[in-house]
Each structure stands twice: as structure tokens, then as C-alpha cells.
Amino acid sequence: MITIIGLIFSPSVFSQKIDKSKLEQDLKTVVESKDYEKAAYYSYQLAKSSYSQKENKEALDYLDKYFDYSKKSEDELLEYLAYQLEGDIHLSMNDAGKALNSYKKSLKAANRIGRADFEIEASLATASAFMAQGRHKRAISPLEEGLSLSIVNHNIEAQERAYDLLIQSHKALGNSDKVKEYETLLSDLAPIAEEDNSGLEADVDSQATGTTRRRVRRNNGGLDKLRQVEDSLLAVRYSLEETEQSLRNMEAVSEKQLLEIDLLNKDKELADLEIKAQNARLKNAALIRNFIIVALLLTAALVVVLIRSYRKKIEANKEIDRQNKNIQSSINYAKRIQDAMLVNASVQESLIPESFILFKPRDSVSGDFYWFSEIKSWYDPDVVFAAVDCTGHGIPGAFMSLVGINALNNIVNRGEAESNQILENLDIEIRQALQQETTGNRDGMDIALCIYRKEKNILEFSGAKNPLIYIQDGELHQIKGDSRAIGGYRPTKKKPGPFKKHVVPIDQPTMIYVFSDGFQDQFGGGDNSKFMIKKFKELLLSIHHLPLAEQKRELDKTIEDWKGKEHQTDDILVMGIRLDEV
Structure with missing residues (x-):
């Protein structure tokens, strides 16, 4: 019998007394005043209160009201909490299928928020639903994603939970080697966790086993985390008056x-x-x-x-x-850290379903990286994606890739939505991060960045040295990137010209390619020469009509055949995206 621990919030977690009659009256009032954001919030609170009293059907009814009202509000944090609560209720009712659907939605909400702790919690909850269905093999992927995020964010408590669930799943699958490996990793975490949780250990019977203590910590840690989330939500709602008063006090300073x-x-x-x-x-x-x-x-x-x-x-x-x-x-x-920072396949598929990525690092880690994100719009979000080639490869290139990924995420999260301005901001952040004006550091990156605006049926492109290739109606077109790079050496102090923005109308089926220089610079063939860009474009034109998976296989086979017994010259990255008029 597999026991899933430390993941599902039991009704006792929400046992704080709430005046339901007052909340229902408040809900009625805000609905009449068409304040749907508060209506969604009160519906969630009523659902949470009903769940704490084990009134699961009533709790689900309130959540249905929440989802109706939330369509007219934009509170992504509350959306994440609502899907998590819905999943907990279904799982407590032994309906693992519906719980899984809710947890998947909470994971998408967590990705939009960009909070690693939420993504970890949602990944582990998704895995718990698979395990409740007996689908232990399917649970491995979200567990490993949650583990990678917890490692990157130094979340010892989440690592313990992920290792424990991985041990349970692999036991159920009969993978004794994996069970032993994760038990060893879990044991290695114990001293760190013991030090971080010494206050909690004092409340546990001194005769309890190490496994029991870890489970107590995980259970309490998860409850504390949800309580923190709820407290932050309440603080957002009811601290406005205090904030306004603070601003008035600040203005009073002479x-x-x-x-x-x-x-x-x-x-x-x-x-x-x-x-x-x-x-x-x-x-x-x-x-x-x-x-x-x-x-x-x-x-x-x-x-x-x-x-x-x-x-x-x-x-x-x-x-x-x-x-x-x-x-x-x-x-x-x-490599595990870099893999955790790169966009995973499920996020890539949700943003651009018709796409492929051929990613072949020269060493274990890469100086090339690919990147996807969303830009909010009125209806469908715009999708931004990029192929980036950092200075060097291996460990130095990987460090640059982490700096680049973090900078791009910060720029988009600040609301920048124009391709050329994203590159301008990226150039500034790289130069500041590496202190290039004072240290003489010359590291930088070449990039091809595109924004697909679904509502307008256009593709915007800006490039730093790297080009865009697109094929329409059997004809190949190339738009060159600007001659300046992101960061790096500048021979004079004269300010370079701004990055340009190019627009490609998507009024017919279009195949888009962005890439680093690793493919065309690979040595091989009969005379050990470079593959070259001309041959690369001919190859793209010959395969663009194929399904995307076959295009990726053809590119991989071609470069491997060309390379032969020669060493790989550089990191290789090719991204292919098929777009059509919406």
C-alpha cells in the first residue's frame, strides 16, 4: 500500500473560524455592485470554510461560483489557490481523475505567476494525483520537475518531499536501484533538514524514527506554506488603507x-x-x-x-x-541546474504547439540556449521566443546562459513588449551584470528574438547578429540581424544604432527558423570543411514541408553524417516553428 504524505491540505488546515453568514451577505453585496474581484475572493473563502467543515459538495458549489466570477477578474494568485483547493477536495473524495485535472490547472497558474514555490507545490500535487490513480510511472516526470526546482531554489523541505514520493513510486514500479539512489539522497539531506527544523523536532517524540520526523516536517511545512499564501492574499486585500496612510506620512516629511x-x-x-x-x-x-x-x-x-x-x-x-x-x-x-532553467517540453507545447528544438551542447552544459515566454494582450497572449548564442561553451557559456535567461525573464516581467526594446534592455542588463564599462569584460551573446502576435497575425523580429529565416509558398526569405551584439566589446564609446524591428505578415502557412551558428560552422564532410550557411538554407528549404518531428530528425541526421568522426565544433541550436493565419 503506497502512502502519499505531505501533499494534500486536509480540512483541518482551513479550520480558522469564519462567519459564513456574514461572508454570504458580503458576497451578495459585491455581486450587486458588480465587484467581481471581491465576489471571486468571497466565494473562495466560503469554499475553503465548507471544506474545513467536510462539506465537500457545498465547497465545490462555491468554487463553481468562484470560477464564474474570476473570469471577470485577473487575480492569478487566487486562481492558483482555487485550483489547488479544488484538487484537494476531489482527492479527499477519492476522485483522483478530477483532482489531477485541477492540479494541472494550478500548475499552469503557478507558471504564469512565476513563483518557484508554487510551481514546486503544484508539480508535487500533480504527481500525487497520478499516484492515487496507481499511475506511478506517469508521476515520475512531475516529481523530477518539482525536485529540480526545489534544488535550484534551495528548498530542502520540498526536496525531502520529492525524494520521498520518488521512493514510493519507484518501489511501486519495482525499480530497486532508483529506490536506493533516492533513499541515499534523502538521507544526505537529513543533517541540513535537522538543523533547519530543530525547533520542530523538539515537539516530536524523542523515540520517533528519522523517516517519521521528516514526514512531520513535510506535513507542517506544506501547511505553513499554504497559510503564508493565504496571509499574503488577505494582506493584499486589507492593507490598502494602511498603505495610503503610510504614503501620507511619507509626504509629511519636510x-x-x-x-x-x-x-x-x-x-x-x-x-x-x-x-x-x-x-x-x-x-x-x-x-x-x-x-x-x-x-x-x-x-x-x-x-x-x-x-x-x-x-x-x-x-x-x-x-x-x-x-x-x-x-x-x-x-x-x-547540467541539472541549466536544464531546470530552460523551458520544459510541456510549457513549449502549450505556448507554440507546432514547434521543435534541436539542441546539441558540445559539452555537458551549453553556451547556447532557447527561451519562451508570454506577453499579455487583450485576448490570446502574444508569444515571445528566442535562440541565443553566448560567448564560449561549456561551463563559461552555461554561466552566461543563466545570466541571459534571468535577464530576459526580468525584462518581460517588467512589461516590455517590443522585440527591439527587449534587446536594448538585454544589452543594458548584460553590461551592468558583467560591469563591462569598468572591468573590460568582453563576454556577450548573439540572439534572434521573435514575438508572435496572434491577434494581428504578424511576427515581429529583432536580431543581434543572428538572422531570421522564414519560408512562405515554397520561397525562402532571410532577415539579417543588426551588426551589433548584446554586451561584448565595443571599439569606440560612440553609442551604437538602435536595434531594428522587422514585421512578417502571417497571412499564409509559414515556417520560421531561428538558430545559433553551431550548425553551419560544424567541420566535416570529405574535406573537413564547414557546413556553411548556404548549404544550411538549402537543407531547410528541402525539409520545410515535412512534419516538425521529421524535420528535427533530418537536421540531426544530416549534421551527424556531416560531422562523421570529427569532434563537435560548437554548441548547436535550431528552433523551428510552424505558424498559420488565425
């Missing part, structure tokens, strides 16, 4: 007081600069001292190695092998 504050801040900045200069001097002195110590140690070690080289050869080889394994382990960990 001009003299503001000037005094400004002078104090300048004094503090000067003091901070002096401290930083002193720290820099101390750091330089320490570096010189450490260099001398290291040089002496290396000299002594070299003498010992020369004397004992033959006798220590086997031990040295073993040590090198161990270090290589540690390095490879670190690279694999970096």
Missing part, C-alpha cells in the same frame, strides 16, 4: 529632513567606498602572501614528486580519477 537624509546617505556612500578600497588593499596583500605560500608549497611538492614519482604513480592516477569523477559530478549538477 524638505529639510529630506536634505539631511540625502547628506547622510552621501556620507555613508563615501564611507562605504573607503571601506571597499581598504578591503581591496587587504585582499591584494593576502593574494600576494598566498601566492608566495602556494609557490613554496608547489616547489616542495615538485621535489617530492620527482623523488617518489615512480612509487606514487599508481596512487596519483587513482587520485586523478577521483578528482575527475568529482569534476564530472559537479558538471552533471550544473
